[in-house]
Amino acid sequence: MAVTMNDVARVAGVSLKTVSNVINNYEFIRPATKQRVLDAIDELGYEANLTARSLRSGKTSMIGLVLADLSIPYYAELASDIMKAAWARGYRVLVEQSGNEPEHEKAALQGQFRTLTDGLLFIPLALDAEQIIHAAGKKPLVLLGEYVQDPRLDMVLIQNHQAAAAVTAHLLAGGRRRIAVIGAHDGDTTGSNGLRLEGYKAALADAGVTYDPALVIDCDWRRDGGAEATARLLDSGVDFDAVFGLNDALALGALHELLVRGRKVPEEIAVAGFDDIDEAKFASPSLTTVAPGRTEIAERAVELLINRIENKDAALDVQQPEAAFELRIRQSAP
Amino acid sequence: MAVTMNDVARVAGVSLKTVSNVINNYEFIRPATKQRVLDAIDELGYEANLTARSLRSGKTSMIGLVLADLSIPYYAELASDIMKAAWARGYRVLVEQSGNEPEHEKAALQGQFRTLTDGLLFIPLALDAEQIIHAAGKKPLVLLGEYVQDPRLDMVLIQNHQAAAAVTAHLLAGGRRRIAVIGAHDGDTTGSNGLRLEGYKAALADAGVTYDPALVIDCDWRRDGGAEATARLLDSGVDFDAVFGLNDALALGALHELLVRGRKVPEEIAVAGFDDIDEAKFASPSLTTVAPGRTEIAERAVELLINRIENKDAALDVQQPEAAFELRIRQSAP
DNA sequence: CTGTTGGCTTACATCGTTGCAGACCAGGGC
DNA sequence: GCCCTGGTCTGCAACGATGTAAGCCAACAG
Numbered sequence: 001m002a003v004t005m006n007d008v009a010r011v012a013g014v015s016l017k018t019v020s021n022v023i024n025n026y027e028f029i030r031p032a033t034k035q036r037v038l039d040a041i042d043e044l045g046y047e048a049n050l051t052a053r054s055l056r057s058g059k060t061s062m063i064g065l066v067l068a069d070l071s072i073p074y075y076a077e078l079a080s081d082i083m084k085a086a087w088a089r090g091y092r093v094l095v096e097q098s099g100n101e102p103e104h105e106k107a108a109l110q111g112q113f114r115t116l117t118d119g120l121l122f123i124p125l126a127l128d129a130e131q132i133i134h135a136a137g138k139k140p141l142v143l144l145g146e147y148v149q150d151p152r153l154d155m156v157l158i159q160n161h162q163a164a165a166a167v168t169a170h171l172l173a174g175g176r177r178r179i180a181v182i183g184a185h186d187g188d189t190t191g192s193n194g195l196r197l198e199g200y201k202a203a204l205a206d207a208g209v210t211y212d213p214a215l216v217i218d219c220d221w222r223r224d225g226g227a228e229a230t231a232r233l234l235d236s237g238v239d240f241d242a243v244f245g246l247n248d249a250l251a252l253g254a255l256h257e258l259l260v261r262g263r264k265v266p267e268e269i270a271v272a273g274f275d276d277i278d279e280a281k282f283a284s285p286s287l288t289t290v291a292p293g294r295t296e297i298a299e300r301a302v303e304l305l306i307n308r309i310e311n312k313d314a315a316l317d318v319q320q321p322e323a324a325f326e327l328r329i330r331q332s333a334p
Numbered sequence: 335m336a337v338t339m340n341d342v343a344r345v346a347g348v349s350l351k352t353v354s355n356v357i358n359n360y361e362f363i364r365p366a367t368k369q370r371v372l373d374a375i376d377e378l379g380y381e382a383n384l385t386a387r388s389l390r391s392g393k394t395s396m397i398g399l400v401l402a403d404l405s406i407p408y409y410a411e412l413a414s415d416i417m418k419a420a421w422a423r424g425y426r427v428l429v430e431q432s433g434n435e436p437e438h439e440k441a442a443l444q445g446q447f448r449t450l451t452d453g454l455l456f457i458p459l460a461l462d463a464e465q466i467i468h469a470a471g472k473k474p475l476v477l478l479g480e481y482v483q484d485p486r487l488d489m490v491l492i493q494n495h496q497a498a499a500a501v502t503a504h505l506l507a508g509g510r511r512r513i514a515v516i517g518a519h520d521g522d523t524t525g526s527n528g529l530r531l532e533g534y535k536a537a538l539a540d541a542g543v544t545y546d547p548a549l550v551i552d553c554d555w556r557r558d559g560g561a562e563a564t565a566r567l568l569d570s571g572v573d574f575d576a577v578f579g580l581n582d583a584l585a586l587g588a589l590h591e592l593l594v595r596g597r598k599v600p601e602e603i604a605v606a607g608f609d610d611i612d613e614a615k616f617a618s619p620s621l622t623t624v625a626p627g628r629t630e631i632a633e634r635a636v637e638l639l640i641n642r643i644e645n646k647d648a649a650l651d652v653q654q655p656e657a658a659f660e661l662r663i664r665q666s667a668p
Numbered sequence: 669c670t671g672t673t674g675g676c677t678t679a680c681a682t683c684g685t686t687g688c689a690g691a692c693c694a695g696g697g698c
Numbered sequence: 699g700c701c702c703t704g705g706t707c708t709g710c711a712a713c714g715a716t717g718t719a720a721g722c723c724a725a726c727a728g
Binding site: 015016017018021026027028029030052055056058 | 714
């Protein structure tokens with residue numbers, strides 16, 4: 001069916017192995033021979049079969065990326081950055097959507113498709129460190145941004161705590177004292193939601209403002225979750241003068257609901273988010289948020305993973321760099 | 335390194351082929367033998383090497399997806415749907431970003447990575463039919479949604495013309511007469527931009543409204559393109575009472591710019607888009623747009639492609655179904 | 669008792685590529 | 699003239715799985 005090295009060899013009048021040598025830029029080939037082979041490749045439109053090459057070499061040059069769902073803007077933007085970073089280093093990315101369900105996450109970590117990849121980038125949402133270590137095989141694994149502290153796992157971290165504290169401090173500096181938090185509940189201390197909530201609490205404490213659990217509302221981390229949570233908050237009659245959405249989707253949902261209900265943003269109620277997705281800049285009013293260093297995270301995670309893949313022997317220490325974050329002050333909370 | 339069938343065979347005390355037979359559910363295996371093999375698999379944690387399987391079977395169970403960039407919400411949402419549809423049929427998706435550049439598109443069509451896929455879904459942006467046919471190999475190919483008419487290519491189409499006409503008609507019905515179009519220029523007749531522009535013109539003609547090329551502004555199909563084009567329009571002093579963004583990102587960019595400049599939407603200027611991305615519903619004001627049947631497109635495209643892959647013999651006629659669209663009337667153009 | 673059938677298992681070749689070892693040849697040093 | 703060196707090319711085995719064909723054994727018919 002497809003053209004193979006054998007066909008090329010026959011046409012060029014050389015051995016199969018010489019064709020292989022030409023393709024792999026083996027040094028000692030007479031220019032004339034090389035040219036004949038290249039002509040034959042051209043003539044037949046030969047293309048190397050990557051499957052066979054992978055089998056022989058034991059490398060697929062693909063990395064897996066497990067995330068909740070590409071329809072969530074932050075993940076889509078992160079995936080785009082990761083694919084570019086990987087591509088630049090000669091790797092392709094195979095995306096797997098976990099749908100944020102523990103079963104799917106586990107399946108993605110163990111699944112057969114791992115045999116198609118040289119390593120895995122994983123944005124854990126439902127599994128904890130123990131489960132991850134247990135489920136993951138022996139191939140290199142780097143966790144991304146969101147989650148759990150464990151000294152055995154490589155990961156590239158978002159400064160969840162500090163960045164959330166910075167956002168909260170900014171709201172406090174603007175004179176807000178009753179800051180609602182959307183996307184967590186009082187007990188959380190781990191995970192992005194927990195860490196961000198802790199940052200919020202720390203900033204309150206720093207400013208001498210009392211923490212009120214009634215201002216913390218949990219919901220799905222999506223636009224409609226944020227809208228619905230805000231509706232609940234408004235209906236409950238709790239007094240508040242700012243909303244901190246633990247990600248931008250939540251904040252944008254909240255913003256939408258507030259405007260629908262006729263509340264003035266930021267005059268009456270300030271809104272801030274977390275992630276700085278592209279959309280934040282173009283919302284009306286534009287959304288104050290924190291950029292967690294998405295591109296840097298993508299770059300460093302890909303680089304770290306590929307280093308692991310290519311130097312398996314050099315057992316570097318576990319790496320857990322943190323990306324720099326940056327507050328983006330816009331109209332919704334000036 | 336990794337556990338192979340051979341290891342399993344040794345542990346179970348059977349031949350390699352028997353292990354293969356167990357894995358492939360071959361009918362005639364004594365239950366006791368089967369159990370011994372399964373136990374060995376469990377004990378060793380064996381997992382089939384998909385690379386080897388692919389080489390032997392000539393099937394990779396992966397399909398390629400070429401699109402501009404995942405950071406564009408419409409593509410991200412479409413990709414998510416496609417991955418789910420493919421997954422449900424036992425296929426994985428390998429995404430390739432073309433960045434909307436002809437060179438990258440061509441490379442993606444021809445590239446070596448095609449040998450890793452059984453077929454390709456392609457959202458063409460820069461290439462025309464002739465180039466696509468020339469660049470594409472012999473593997474199944476289905477075009478998605480956006481583009482060129484050609485009787486030789488399978489594709490699942492958006493009703494660009496009709497849907498754009500419907501949006502325009504809706505704006506006209508609301509009393510608007512000077513409807514600016516963002517994302518095309520006067521000469522376009524092919525491609526999504528051209529077809530949507532044609533739909534716009536047709537609706538104008540139906541309503542007896544004169545077409546004015548001064549109202550058509552070209553720019554990048556992104557939020558900032560839409561904002562910048564709107565700024566140009568406002569600065570030019572041309573009179574208009576509505577903006578039709580040829581996709582939602584453009585419309586949202588326009589909406590943002592209009593609000594920044596203090597124009598009232600929809601009182602002064604109505605805004606409508608195209609795509610119904612998730613964000614449209616949560617904009618303020620929420621965005622009137624047209625849903626092009628994204629999920630249906632994903633489903634049908636995947637199904638068609640997989641049919642092609644699995645029945646190569648049954649040379650079905652070329653298929654070019656059109657997805658149903660639906661107008662979503664919201665606040666920005668009630 | 670022999671031949672046949674059918675359940676169960678195995679050996680071998682094969683997919684397309686690359687690593688390894690060696691063949692072959694020309695030129696240079698002895 | 700012979701050996702050695704190094705440039706150039708080739709053959710064979712191997713990566714890990716599956717298809718094909720055949721082998722083996724028990725049971726059953728003749």
